Amino acid sequence: MKPKADNNEYSESEDFIRARIRSDLESGIEKPVTRFPPEPNGYLHIGHAKSICLNFGIAEEFGGECNLRFDDTNPSKEDIEYEEAIKEDVRWLGFDWENRIYYASDYFEQLYEYALQLIGEGKAYVDDLSAEEIREYRGTLSEPGRESPSRERSVEESLGLFQAMRNGDFDDGQYVLRAKIDMASGNMNMRDPVMYRIMKKPHPRTRDSWSIYPMYDWAHGQSDSIEGITHSLCTLEFEDHRPLYDWFIVQLGIYHSRQIEFARLNLSYTVLSKRNLMKLVSEGFVSGWDDPRMPTISGLRRRGYTPESIKDFCRKIGITKQDSVIDMELLEHSIREDLNRRAQRMMVVLDPLKVVIVNYPEGKEEELDAVNNPEDPSMGKRKVPFSRELFIERDDFMEDPPKKFYRLSPGSEVRLRYAYIVRCVGFERDPTTGEVTEVHCEYDPDTRGGSAPDGRKVRGTIHWVSAKSASRVTVRLYDRLFTVPNPMADKQREFTEFLNPDSLRILENCAAEPALGDCAGDINCQFERKGYFVLDSVDSVSGAPVFNRTVSLRDSWSRQSGGKVG
Protein backbone atom coordinates (compact mmCIF):
# COMPACT_ATOMS: atom_id res chain seq x y z
CA MET A 1 0.00 0.00 0.00
CA LYS A 2 1.24 3.43 -0.87
CA PRO A 3 2.02 5.65 2.08
CA LYS A 4 0.05 8.84 1.95
CA ALA A 5 3.27 10.81 2.41
CA ASP A 6 3.48 11.72 -1.24
CA ASN A 7 1.81 15.07 -1.16
CA ASN A 8 1.43 15.69 2.50
CA GLU A 9 2.45 18.60 4.65
CA TYR A 10 6.12 17.96 5.12
CA SER A 11 7.19 17.35 1.56
CA GLU A 12 5.62 20.58 0.39
CA SER A 13 7.27 23.05 2.68
CA GLU A 14 10.76 23.52 3.92
CA ASP A 15 11.90 24.61 7.35
CA PHE A 16 13.99 27.75 7.74
CA ILE A 17 17.26 25.82 8.01
CA ARG A 18 16.73 23.84 4.83
CA ALA A 19 15.63 27.02 3.10
CA ARG A 20 18.87 28.68 4.16
CA ILE A 21 20.95 25.75 3.00
CA ARG A 22 19.22 25.77 -0.33
CA SER A 23 20.01 29.45 -0.72
CA ASP A 24 23.65 28.91 0.37
CA LEU A 25 23.88 26.16 -2.22
CA GLU A 26 22.65 28.55 -4.87
CA SER A 27 25.11 31.19 -3.84
CA GLY A 28 28.16 29.05 -4.05
CA ILE A 29 28.86 26.45 -1.39
CA GLU A 30 29.53 23.06 -2.84
CA LYS A 31 27.65 20.84 -0.43
CA PRO A 32 26.42 21.07 3.13
CA VAL A 33 28.55 19.50 5.83
CA THR A 34 26.86 19.08 9.19
CA ARG A 35 27.69 17.29 12.39
CA PHE A 36 25.98 15.63 15.30
CA PRO A 37 28.10 16.56 18.34
CA PRO A 38 27.02 14.79 21.55
CA GLU A 39 29.02 14.95 24.75
CA PRO A 40 29.55 11.36 25.89
CA ASN A 41 28.14 12.04 29.34
CA GLY A 42 24.78 10.30 29.11
CA TYR A 43 22.43 8.44 26.86
CA LEU A 44 20.73 9.91 23.82
CA HIS A 45 17.05 10.79 24.07
CA ILE A 46 14.24 11.66 21.68
CA GLY A 47 15.41 15.28 21.68
CA HIS A 48 18.74 14.13 20.28
CA ALA A 49 16.82 12.14 17.68
CA LYS A 50 15.40 15.44 16.45
CA SER A 51 18.92 16.79 16.02
CA ILE A 52 20.20 13.57 14.45
CA CYS A 53 17.36 13.51 11.94
CA LEU A 54 18.02 17.16 11.12
CA ASN A 55 21.77 16.88 10.67
CA PHE A 56 21.92 13.52 8.94
CA GLY A 57 18.68 14.22 7.09
CA ILE A 58 20.06 17.41 5.57
CA ALA A 59 23.21 15.62 4.48
CA GLU A 60 21.14 12.95 2.74
CA GLU A 61 18.72 15.37 1.13
CA PHE A 62 21.30 17.78 -0.23
CA GLY A 63 24.08 15.38 -1.13
CA GLY A 64 26.28 16.49 1.75
CA GLU A 65 27.89 14.81 4.70
CA CYS A 66 27.21 14.57 8.40
CA ASN A 67 29.98 13.83 10.87
CA LEU A 68 29.62 12.18 14.23
CA ARG A 69 31.69 14.16 16.68
CA PHE A 70 32.12 13.51 20.35
CA ASP A 71 32.41 16.77 22.24
CA ASP A 72 34.70 15.31 24.85
CA THR A 73 36.20 18.39 26.45
CA ASN A 74 35.30 17.67 30.05
CA PRO A 75 36.79 14.42 31.37
CA SER A 76 35.16 14.86 34.75
CA LYS A 77 31.74 14.05 33.29
CA GLU A 78 32.43 11.74 30.41
CA ASP A 79 32.68 8.01 30.05
CA ILE A 80 33.43 5.50 27.31
CA GLU A 81 30.23 3.61 28.19
CA TYR A 82 28.23 6.53 26.87
CA GLU A 83 30.20 6.74 23.67
CA GLU A 84 29.36 3.17 22.73
CA ALA A 85 25.70 3.64 23.61
CA ILE A 86 25.52 6.79 21.49
CA LYS A 87 27.02 5.09 18.46
CA GLU A 88 24.61 2.21 18.81
CA ASP A 89 21.64 4.56 19.02
CA VAL A 90 22.62 6.61 15.97
CA ARG A 91 23.17 3.44 13.97
CA TRP A 92 19.89 1.98 15.15
CA LEU A 93 18.06 5.07 13.95
CA GLY A 94 19.46 4.21 10.56
CA PHE A 95 22.16 6.82 10.02
CA ASP A 96 25.69 6.24 8.86
CA TRP A 97 28.68 8.46 9.58
CA GLU A 98 30.85 6.14 7.46
CA ASN A 99 34.44 6.91 8.44
CA ARG A 100 33.65 10.39 9.71
CA ILE A 101 33.83 9.88 13.44
CA TYR A 102 35.68 12.65 15.19
CA TYR A 103 36.51 13.80 18.69
CA ALA A 104 37.03 17.31 19.99
CA SER A 105 39.97 15.76 21.82
CA ASP A 106 41.60 15.03 18.46
CA TYR A 107 41.97 18.79 18.13
CA PHE A 108 43.51 19.52 21.53
CA GLU A 109 46.94 20.17 20.04
CA GLN A 110 45.55 22.39 17.27
CA LEU A 111 43.38 24.25 19.77
CA TYR A 112 46.45 24.81 21.91
CA GLU A 113 48.28 26.29 18.91
CA TYR A 114 45.31 28.53 18.19
CA ALA A 115 45.39 29.70 21.82
CA LEU A 116 49.07 30.53 21.53
CA GLN A 117 48.21 32.59 18.47
CA LEU A 118 45.58 34.61 20.31
CA ILE A 119 47.81 35.17 23.32
CA GLY A 120 50.58 36.29 20.99
CA GLU A 121 48.25 38.82 19.44
CA GLY A 122 47.20 40.11 22.82
CA LYS A 123 43.70 38.71 22.46
CA ALA A 124 43.91 36.24 25.32
CA TYR A 125 45.52 36.27 28.73
CA VAL A 126 46.19 34.06 31.69
CA ASP A 127 44.13 35.08 34.70
CA ASP A 128 44.91 34.22 38.31
CA LEU A 129 41.57 35.27 39.74
CA SER A 130 39.72 32.54 41.59
CA ALA A 131 36.49 31.14 40.20
CA GLU A 132 34.59 33.15 42.74
CA GLU A 133 36.42 36.35 41.91
CA ILE A 134 35.82 35.84 38.22
CA ARG A 135 32.14 35.58 38.94
CA GLU A 136 32.20 38.79 40.98
CA TYR A 137 34.16 40.62 38.32
CA ARG A 138 31.77 39.46 35.62
CA GLY A 139 29.05 41.82 36.83
CA THR A 140 25.38 41.07 36.53
CA LEU A 141 22.81 40.94 33.79
CA SER A 142 22.14 44.64 34.15
CA GLU A 143 25.54 45.94 35.28
CA PRO A 144 28.81 45.78 33.39
CA GLY A 145 31.68 43.71 34.69
CA ARG A 146 35.13 44.89 35.79
CA GLU A 147 38.37 44.05 34.12
CA SER A 148 40.64 41.58 35.86
CA PRO A 149 44.04 42.95 36.91
CA SER A 150 45.52 40.10 34.87
CA ARG A 151 44.22 41.74 31.74
CA GLU A 152 47.36 43.90 31.84
CA ARG A 153 49.66 40.91 31.96
CA SER A 154 52.27 40.99 29.19
CA VAL A 155 52.06 38.69 26.22
CA GLU A 156 55.31 37.02 27.22
CA GLU A 157 54.18 36.38 30.75
CA SER A 158 50.83 34.93 29.62
CA LEU A 159 52.63 32.74 27.11
CA GLY A 160 54.91 31.40 29.80
CA LEU A 161 52.12 30.87 32.27
CA PHE A 162 49.96 29.13 29.67
CA GLN A 163 52.76 26.75 28.79
CA ALA A 164 53.27 26.06 32.48
CA MET A 165 49.53 25.38 32.79
CA ARG A 166 49.87 22.78 30.09
CA ASN A 167 52.94 21.32 31.75
CA GLY A 168 50.97 20.67 34.87
CA ASP A 169 52.92 23.12 37.00
CA PHE A 170 49.79 24.42 38.72
CA ASP A 171 46.86 23.07 40.66
CA ASP A 172 43.29 22.91 39.46
CA GLY A 173 41.70 26.33 39.53
CA GLN A 174 44.89 28.28 40.00
CA TYR A 175 44.84 29.86 36.55
CA VAL A 176 42.60 30.04 33.52
CA LEU A 177 43.13 31.32 30.01
CA ARG A 178 40.62 33.99 29.03
CA ALA A 179 39.78 35.73 25.79
CA LYS A 180 40.23 39.50 25.99
CA ILE A 181 36.97 40.85 24.60
CA ASP A 182 34.66 43.22 26.46
CA MET A 183 33.83 43.17 30.16
CA ALA A 184 31.00 45.68 29.56
CA SER A 185 29.24 43.69 26.86
CA GLY A 186 25.53 43.19 27.32
CA ASN A 187 26.21 39.60 26.28
CA MET A 188 27.68 37.78 29.27
CA ASN A 189 29.47 35.37 26.96
CA MET A 190 31.64 38.19 25.65
CA ARG A 191 32.86 39.30 29.10
CA ASP A 192 36.30 37.72 28.73
CA PRO A 193 35.13 34.11 28.54
CA VAL A 194 37.28 31.34 29.94
CA MET A 195 38.96 29.32 27.19
CA TYR A 196 40.94 26.81 29.25
CA ARG A 197 40.77 25.51 32.76
CA ILE A 198 43.31 23.41 34.62
CA MET A 199 41.93 19.95 35.32
CA LYS A 200 44.32 17.26 36.41
CA LYS A 201 42.12 14.46 35.38
CA PRO A 202 42.84 11.65 32.95
CA HIS A 203 40.83 11.82 29.75
CA PRO A 204 39.26 8.67 28.27
CA ARG A 205 41.15 9.22 25.04
CA THR A 206 44.12 11.47 25.69
CA ARG A 207 44.78 9.84 29.04
CA ASP A 208 47.08 12.04 31.14
CA SER A 209 48.71 13.99 28.37
CA TRP A 210 46.77 17.14 29.18
CA SER A 211 46.26 18.99 32.40
CA ILE A 212 44.29 21.76 30.74
CA TYR A 213 41.03 21.29 28.85
CA PRO A 214 39.27 23.67 26.47
CA MET A 215 35.84 25.03 27.30
CA TYR A 216 32.89 24.37 24.99
CA ASP A 217 33.00 27.82 23.40
CA TRP A 218 36.63 27.53 22.59
CA ALA A 219 36.43 23.99 21.28
CA HIS A 220 33.20 23.85 19.37
CA GLY A 221 33.49 26.48 16.67
CA GLN A 222 37.11 25.64 15.99
CA SER A 223 36.24 21.94 15.71
CA ASP A 224 33.51 22.88 13.26
CA SER A 225 35.97 24.96 11.28
CA ILE A 226 38.62 22.24 11.20
CA GLU A 227 36.09 19.74 9.88
CA GLY A 228 34.77 22.17 7.30
CA ILE A 229 31.31 22.16 8.80
CA THR A 230 29.22 24.53 6.70
CA HIS A 231 26.17 24.64 8.95
CA SER A 232 26.58 24.08 12.67
CA LEU A 233 23.08 23.39 13.96
CA CYS A 234 22.40 23.71 17.65
CA THR A 235 19.62 24.59 20.04
CA LEU A 236 18.25 27.99 20.96
CA GLU A 237 20.11 28.44 24.23
CA PHE A 238 23.30 28.86 22.22
CA GLU A 239 22.06 31.92 20.37
CA ASP A 240 23.94 34.09 22.87
CA HIS A 241 27.08 32.16 22.10
CA ARG A 242 27.03 32.89 18.39
CA PRO A 243 28.85 36.26 18.68
CA LEU A 244 31.62 34.46 20.55
CA TYR A 245 31.60 31.57 18.10
CA ASP A 246 32.07 34.11 15.30
CA TRP A 247 34.63 36.17 17.23
CA PHE A 248 37.03 33.27 17.71
CA ILE A 249 36.79 32.25 14.07
CA VAL A 250 37.34 35.78 12.82
CA GLN A 251 40.29 36.46 15.13
CA LEU A 252 41.90 33.20 14.09
CA GLY A 253 41.21 33.84 10.42
CA ILE A 254 40.11 30.28 9.83
CA TYR A 255 37.24 28.75 7.82
CA HIS A 256 33.98 30.29 8.96
CA SER A 257 31.37 27.70 9.82
CA ARG A 258 27.93 29.17 10.51
CA GLN A 259 25.97 28.43 13.63
CA ILE A 260 22.19 28.22 13.24
CA GLU A 261 19.89 27.64 16.17
CA PHE A 262 16.56 25.84 16.37
CA ALA A 263 14.18 25.01 19.21
CA ARG A 264 14.94 21.95 21.26
CA LEU A 265 12.26 19.31 21.64
CA ASN A 266 10.02 19.24 24.67
CA LEU A 267 7.60 16.36 25.10
CA SER A 268 4.61 16.30 27.39
CA TYR A 269 4.50 13.92 30.36
CA THR A 270 8.24 13.37 30.43
CA VAL A 271 11.52 15.18 30.99
CA LEU A 272 14.21 15.64 28.38
CA SER A 273 17.41 16.79 29.96
CA LYS A 274 20.35 14.56 30.66
CA ARG A 275 20.59 15.97 34.16
CA ASN A 276 17.07 14.93 35.07
CA LEU A 277 17.19 11.63 33.24
CA MET A 278 20.40 10.91 35.11
CA LYS A 279 18.58 11.59 38.36
CA LEU A 280 15.82 9.13 37.48
CA VAL A 281 18.44 6.48 36.81
CA SER A 282 20.82 7.14 39.68
CA GLU A 283 18.10 7.45 42.29
CA GLY A 284 16.39 4.28 41.13
CA PHE A 285 13.10 5.73 39.94
CA VAL A 286 13.57 3.65 36.80
CA SER A 287 15.55 0.50 36.14
CA GLY A 288 18.15 2.18 33.94
CA TRP A 289 18.75 4.40 30.95
CA ASP A 290 16.94 1.82 28.83
CA ASP A 291 13.93 1.48 31.10
CA PRO A 292 11.00 1.30 28.67
CA ARG A 293 9.45 4.34 30.34
CA MET A 294 12.45 6.51 29.58
CA PRO A 295 12.37 8.93 26.62
CA THR A 296 15.88 7.77 25.73
CA ILE A 297 16.51 6.15 22.38
CA SER A 298 17.45 2.95 24.17
CA GLY A 299 14.32 3.14 26.32
CA LEU A 300 12.08 3.72 23.33
CA ARG A 301 13.78 0.88 21.49
CA ARG A 302 13.17 -1.48 24.39
CA ARG A 303 9.63 -0.18 24.64
CA GLY A 304 9.04 -1.33 21.07
CA TYR A 305 9.35 1.91 19.12
CA THR A 306 10.77 1.47 15.64
CA PRO A 307 13.39 3.74 14.05
CA GLU A 308 10.88 4.54 11.32
CA SER A 309 8.31 5.75 13.81
CA ILE A 310 10.83 8.01 15.53
CA LYS A 311 12.01 9.46 12.25
CA ASP A 312 8.43 9.99 11.17
CA PHE A 313 7.75 11.78 14.43
CA CYS A 314 10.77 14.03 13.92
CA ARG A 315 9.54 14.90 10.45
CA LYS A 316 6.10 15.74 11.73
CA ILE A 317 7.20 18.08 14.51
CA GLY A 318 9.20 20.26 12.11
CA ILE A 319 12.05 22.65 12.80
CA THR A 320 11.39 26.19 14.03
CA LYS A 321 12.66 28.67 16.59
CA GLN A 322 9.53 28.58 18.71
CA ASP A 323 9.64 27.12 22.19
CA SER A 324 7.09 24.38 22.16
CA VAL A 325 5.90 21.29 23.93
CA ILE A 326 4.94 18.45 21.65
CA ASP A 327 2.05 16.32 22.74
CA MET A 328 3.11 12.79 23.60
CA GLU A 329 0.10 11.64 21.61
CA LEU A 330 1.84 12.63 18.42
CA LEU A 331 4.69 10.22 19.17
CA GLU A 332 2.12 7.55 19.99
CA HIS A 333 0.37 8.27 16.73
CA SER A 334 3.60 7.69 14.82
CA ILE A 335 4.27 4.31 16.35
CA ARG A 336 0.66 3.17 16.00
CA GLU A 337 0.67 4.12 12.35
CA ASP A 338 3.89 2.20 11.72
CA LEU A 339 2.99 -0.89 13.71
CA ASN A 340 -0.55 -1.04 12.37
CA ARG A 341 0.99 -1.53 8.96
CA ARG A 342 3.52 -4.17 9.90
CA ALA A 343 2.81 -5.83 13.22
CA GLN A 344 1.65 -9.43 13.30
CA ARG A 345 -1.67 -9.83 15.15
CA MET A 346 -1.91 -12.27 18.03
CA MET A 347 -4.47 -13.11 20.66
CA VAL A 348 -3.37 -12.73 24.25
CA VAL A 349 -5.63 -12.57 27.26
CA LEU A 350 -4.09 -10.24 29.82
CA ASP A 351 -6.51 -10.88 32.67
CA PRO A 352 -7.88 -14.38 32.12
CA LEU A 353 -11.40 -15.46 32.99
CA LYS A 354 -12.34 -19.06 32.28
CA VAL A 355 -15.10 -19.83 29.82
CA VAL A 356 -16.62 -23.27 29.33
CA ILE A 357 -18.46 -23.96 26.09
CA VAL A 358 -20.97 -26.34 27.61
CA ASN A 359 -22.20 -27.83 24.34
CA TYR A 360 -18.74 -28.32 22.86
CA PRO A 361 -17.49 -31.92 23.06
CA GLU A 362 -15.04 -32.63 25.82
CA GLY A 363 -11.60 -33.51 24.54
CA LYS A 364 -12.26 -32.10 21.11
CA GLU A 365 -9.80 -29.63 19.67
CA GLU A 366 -9.82 -27.93 16.29
CA GLU A 367 -7.55 -25.52 14.49
CA LEU A 368 -9.01 -22.33 13.16
CA ASP A 369 -7.60 -19.83 10.69
CA ALA A 370 -6.55 -16.44 12.00
CA VAL A 371 -5.45 -13.52 9.86
CA ASN A 372 -1.94 -12.33 10.63
CA ASN A 373 -2.46 -8.75 9.54
CA PRO A 374 -5.60 -7.38 7.92
CA GLU A 375 -3.56 -4.45 6.62
CA ASP A 376 -1.20 -6.74 4.77
CA PRO A 377 -2.65 -9.90 3.21
CA SER A 378 0.84 -11.03 2.20
CA MET A 379 1.49 -11.81 5.86
CA GLY A 380 -0.87 -14.75 5.53
CA LYS A 381 -2.74 -16.76 8.11
CA ARG A 382 -1.99 -18.99 11.05
CA LYS A 383 -3.79 -21.73 12.95
CA VAL A 384 -5.10 -21.23 16.46
CA PRO A 385 -6.38 -24.09 18.60
CA PHE A 386 -9.96 -24.03 19.93
CA SER A 387 -11.45 -26.25 22.59
CA ARG A 388 -14.16 -26.50 25.23
CA GLU A 389 -12.33 -24.44 27.82
CA LEU A 390 -11.08 -20.99 26.96
CA PHE A 391 -9.87 -17.82 28.56
CA ILE A 392 -11.37 -14.46 27.79
CA GLU A 393 -10.57 -11.03 29.17
CA ARG A 394 -12.15 -10.54 32.59
CA ASP A 395 -13.54 -7.17 31.60
CA ASP A 396 -15.15 -8.64 28.50
CA PHE A 397 -17.78 -10.14 30.77
CA MET A 398 -20.21 -8.17 32.89
CA GLU A 399 -23.01 -9.58 34.92
CA ASP A 400 -24.87 -6.31 34.81
CA PRO A 401 -23.68 -4.43 31.73
CA PRO A 402 -24.22 -0.76 31.01
CA LYS A 403 -25.88 0.42 27.82
CA LYS A 404 -23.86 -0.16 24.65
CA PHE A 405 -21.76 -2.88 26.21
CA TYR A 406 -21.19 -5.10 23.20
CA ARG A 407 -19.37 -7.87 24.98
CA LEU A 408 -20.49 -10.87 27.02
CA SER A 409 -23.18 -10.76 29.65
CA PRO A 410 -25.86 -13.23 30.77
CA GLY A 411 -28.03 -14.10 27.79
CA SER A 412 -26.04 -12.05 25.30
CA GLU A 413 -24.26 -13.18 22.20
CA VAL A 414 -20.72 -12.40 21.19
CA ARG A 415 -18.33 -13.56 18.51
CA LEU A 416 -15.14 -15.28 19.52
CA ARG A 417 -12.75 -13.91 16.98
CA TYR A 418 -11.96 -16.34 14.15
CA ALA A 419 -14.01 -19.01 15.99
CA TYR A 420 -17.71 -19.17 16.83
CA ILE A 421 -20.59 -17.07 17.96
CA VAL A 422 -21.39 -17.98 21.55
CA ARG A 423 -24.18 -17.12 23.97
CA CYS A 424 -23.70 -16.76 27.70
CA VAL A 425 -25.93 -19.21 29.54
CA GLY A 426 -24.63 -18.79 33.05
CA PHE A 427 -21.69 -18.15 35.30
CA GLU A 428 -20.24 -19.09 38.65
CA ARG A 429 -18.85 -16.92 41.35
CA ASP A 430 -16.69 -17.36 44.39
CA PRO A 431 -19.11 -17.48 47.33
CA THR A 432 -16.82 -15.52 49.62
CA THR A 433 -15.36 -12.85 47.37
CA GLY A 434 -18.24 -12.65 44.93
CA GLU A 435 -15.77 -12.68 42.08
CA VAL A 436 -16.87 -14.32 38.86
CA THR A 437 -14.80 -17.47 38.42
CA GLU A 438 -16.26 -19.11 35.35
CA VAL A 439 -18.61 -18.25 32.53
CA HIS A 440 -20.75 -20.79 30.70
CA CYS A 441 -21.56 -20.41 27.04
CA GLU A 442 -23.21 -22.33 24.26
CA TYR A 443 -21.69 -22.14 20.82
CA ASP A 444 -23.43 -22.15 17.47
CA PRO A 445 -21.72 -24.82 15.30
CA ASP A 446 -22.95 -23.11 12.14
CA THR A 447 -20.79 -20.07 12.81
CA ARG A 448 -17.42 -21.75 12.53
CA GLY A 449 -14.74 -19.24 11.62
CA GLY A 450 -16.87 -16.45 13.04
CA SER A 451 -19.20 -15.96 10.11
CA ALA A 452 -22.97 -15.76 10.54
CA PRO A 453 -24.58 -17.67 7.67
CA ASP A 454 -28.03 -16.54 8.73
CA GLY A 455 -26.96 -12.93 8.42
CA ARG A 456 -27.48 -12.15 12.09
CA LYS A 457 -25.66 -9.14 13.44
CA VAL A 458 -23.33 -9.61 16.36
CA ARG A 459 -21.88 -6.35 17.57
CA GLY A 460 -19.16 -7.67 19.80
CA THR A 461 -16.12 -9.67 18.84
CA ILE A 462 -13.71 -10.62 21.58
CA HIS A 463 -10.36 -12.34 21.66
CA TRP A 464 -9.75 -15.59 23.49
CA VAL A 465 -7.17 -18.31 24.03
CA SER A 466 -7.74 -22.03 24.35
CA ALA A 467 -7.04 -22.89 27.99
CA LYS A 468 -5.26 -26.18 27.52
CA SER A 469 -2.73 -24.99 24.99
CA ALA A 470 -2.27 -21.43 26.30
CA SER A 471 1.21 -20.17 26.98
CA ARG A 472 1.75 -18.32 30.20
CA VAL A 473 3.51 -15.05 29.57
CA THR A 474 4.41 -11.98 31.55
CA VAL A 475 3.19 -8.67 30.27
CA ARG A 476 4.30 -5.24 31.40
CA LEU A 477 1.89 -2.41 30.86
CA TYR A 478 3.53 0.97 30.68
CA ASP A 479 1.86 4.28 31.12
CA ARG A 480 3.19 7.82 31.04
CA LEU A 481 6.08 8.43 33.41
CA PHE A 482 4.58 11.57 34.93
CA THR A 483 1.08 12.53 35.93
CA VAL A 484 1.36 16.11 34.67
CA PRO A 485 2.14 17.43 31.18
CA ASN A 486 5.14 19.44 32.33
CA PRO A 487 6.82 18.04 35.45
CA MET A 488 9.30 20.91 35.43
CA ALA A 489 6.67 23.68 35.49
CA ASP A 490 6.29 23.81 39.25
CA LYS A 491 9.33 25.63 40.61
CA GLN A 492 8.42 24.86 44.21
CA ARG A 493 8.39 21.11 43.83
CA GLU A 494 10.87 18.54 42.67
CA PHE A 495 9.86 16.98 39.34
CA THR A 496 10.12 13.51 40.82
CA GLU A 497 7.10 14.30 42.97
CA PHE A 498 5.03 14.07 39.81
CA LEU A 499 6.16 10.57 38.88
CA ASN A 500 3.20 8.37 37.94
CA PRO A 501 2.93 5.56 40.50
CA ASP A 502 1.14 3.44 37.91
CA SER A 503 3.66 3.90 35.12
CA LEU A 504 4.40 0.18 35.28
CA ARG A 505 1.97 -2.65 35.93
CA ILE A 506 3.21 -6.21 35.70
CA LEU A 507 0.81 -8.99 34.76
CA GLU A 508 2.35 -12.38 35.47
CA ASN A 509 -0.31 -14.76 34.28
CA CYS A 510 -1.40 -13.77 30.85
CA ALA A 511 -2.67 -16.41 28.49
CA ALA A 512 -1.18 -16.27 25.02
CA GLU A 513 -1.45 -18.20 21.81
CA PRO A 514 0.93 -21.17 22.01
CA ALA A 515 3.44 -19.72 19.54
CA LEU A 516 4.24 -16.81 21.83
CA GLY A 517 5.41 -19.08 24.60
CA ASP A 518 8.70 -19.67 22.93
CA CYS A 519 9.81 -16.88 20.70
CA ALA A 520 12.92 -14.79 20.36
CA GLY A 521 14.30 -11.71 18.69
CA ASP A 522 12.78 -8.40 17.79
CA ILE A 523 9.13 -9.26 17.88
CA ASN A 524 6.70 -6.38 17.54
CA CYS A 525 3.17 -7.62 17.49
CA GLN A 526 -0.32 -6.44 18.12
CA PHE A 527 -2.25 -8.22 20.83
CA GLU A 528 -5.65 -7.83 19.28
CA ARG A 529 -7.84 -5.26 20.98
CA LYS A 530 -5.10 -4.55 23.55
CA GLY A 531 -2.22 -2.75 21.91
CA TYR A 532 1.20 -3.18 20.43
CA PHE A 533 3.71 -5.23 22.36
CA VAL A 534 7.34 -6.14 21.97
CA LEU A 535 9.32 -9.03 23.39
CA ASP A 536 11.55 -7.55 26.08
CA SER A 537 15.15 -7.81 25.00
CA VAL A 538 16.55 -7.97 28.51
CA ASP A 539 14.27 -9.91 30.82
CA SER A 540 12.85 -12.54 28.50
CA VAL A 541 14.31 -15.99 28.88
CA SER A 542 13.65 -19.01 26.76
CA GLY A 543 10.24 -20.41 27.63
CA ALA A 544 9.41 -17.42 29.85
CA PRO A 545 8.82 -14.46 27.59
CA VAL A 546 8.18 -10.96 28.85
CA PHE A 547 6.26 -8.54 26.67
CA ASN A 548 6.33 -4.78 26.98
CA ARG A 549 3.36 -2.78 25.89
CA THR A 550 4.63 -0.22 23.43
CA VAL A 551 1.34 1.63 23.22
CA SER A 552 -2.29 0.75 23.65
CA LEU A 553 -4.72 0.77 20.78
CA ARG A 554 -6.91 3.82 20.57
CA ASP A 555 -9.88 3.01 22.72
CA SER A 556 -13.07 4.96 22.21
CA TRP A 557 -14.97 2.56 24.46
CA SER A 558 -12.98 3.31 27.58
CA ARG A 559 -13.18 6.99 26.75
CA GLN A 560 -16.94 6.92 26.41
CA SER A 561 -17.53 4.58 29.31
CA GLY A 562 -15.10 6.52 31.44
CA GLY A 563 -13.73 3.22 32.59
CA LYS A 564 -10.20 2.01 32.58
CA VAL A 565 -9.80 -1.00 30.39
CA GLY A 566 -6.76 -3.25 30.59
Add this chain to the structure above:
RNA sequence: UGGGGCAUCGUAUAAUGGCAGUACAGCGGACUCUGAAUCCGCUAGUCUAGGUUCGAAUCCUAGUGCCCCAGCCA
Protein backbone atom coordinates in the same frame (compact mmCIF):
# COMPACT_ATOMS: atom_id res chain seq x y z
C1' U B 1 15.82 51.07 27.27
C1' G B 2 21.45 44.81 30.19
C1' G B 3 21.86 41.33 25.90
C1' G B 4 19.61 37.63 22.77
C1' G B 5 15.19 35.18 20.87
C1' C B 6 9.86 33.80 19.99
C1' A B 7 4.35 34.97 19.34
C1' U B 8 -1.07 31.45 13.85
C1' C B 9 -7.07 26.49 16.22
C1' G B 10 -6.32 22.69 22.63
C1' U B 11 -0.98 21.07 20.77
C1' A B 12 2.34 21.52 16.80
C1' U B 13 3.11 23.41 11.98
C1' A B 14 2.21 25.92 6.74
C1' A B 15 0.91 30.23 4.09
C1' U B 16 7.40 35.04 2.16
C1' G B 17 1.40 41.38 0.27
C1' G B 18 -3.73 37.83 -2.71
C1' C B 19 -9.24 32.05 -0.50
C1' A B 20 -5.75 31.28 6.91
C1' G B 21 -4.19 25.20 5.04
C1' U B 22 -2.28 20.45 7.24
C1' A B 23 -1.31 16.98 11.21
C1' C B 24 -2.25 15.29 16.25
C1' A B 25 -6.06 15.65 19.92
C1' G B 26 -11.49 16.33 20.55
C1' C B 27 -16.64 15.63 18.75
C1' G B 28 -20.26 13.23 15.26
C1' G B 29 -21.31 9.64 11.45
C1' A B 30 -20.27 5.41 7.89
C1' C B 31 -17.98 0.78 7.74
C1' U B 32 -16.15 -3.28 10.50
C1' C B 33 -15.04 -10.70 12.73
C1' U B 34 -10.01 -5.77 16.63
C1' G B 35 -15.09 -0.45 20.43
C1' A B 36 -8.59 -0.99 16.14
C1' A B 37 -7.65 0.44 11.21
C1' U B 38 -10.10 2.92 7.13
C1' C B 39 -13.57 6.65 5.15
C1' C B 40 -16.71 11.10 5.66
C1' G B 41 -17.99 15.34 8.37
C1' C B 42 -17.72 18.98 12.49
C1' U B 43 -15.49 22.14 16.25
C1' A B 44 -11.42 25.43 16.71
C1' G B 45 -6.51 30.11 15.29
C1' U B 46 -3.29 34.99 13.13
C1' C B 47 -0.94 38.40 21.12
C1' U B 48 -2.95 43.84 21.53
C1' A B 49 -3.64 48.86 19.53
C1' G B 50 -2.74 52.00 15.69
C1' G B 51 -0.84 52.76 10.59
C1' U B 52 0.58 51.70 5.09
C1' U B 53 -2.19 49.18 1.09
C1' C B 54 -7.39 47.78 -3.58
C1' G B 55 -5.79 43.87 -0.28
C1' A B 56 -1.83 42.47 5.87
C1' A B 57 -0.61 36.42 9.64
C1' U B 58 3.03 38.72 6.37
C1' C B 59 5.24 45.59 5.87
C1' C B 60 5.65 50.05 9.61
C1' U B 61 4.96 52.18 14.78
C1' A B 62 3.91 51.47 19.82
C1' G B 63 2.70 48.05 23.43
C1' U B 64 1.96 43.09 25.85
C1' G B 65 3.33 38.08 26.98
C1' C B 66 6.73 33.98 27.09
C1' C B 67 11.80 31.70 26.69
C1' C B 68 17.35 31.92 27.19
C1' C B 69 21.99 34.23 29.43
C1' A B 70 25.67 36.13 35.37
C1' G B 71 29.74 27.41 35.08
C1' C B 72 36.69 27.09 35.55
C1' C B 73 29.19 22.50 32.22
C1' A B 74 27.81 21.37 27.23
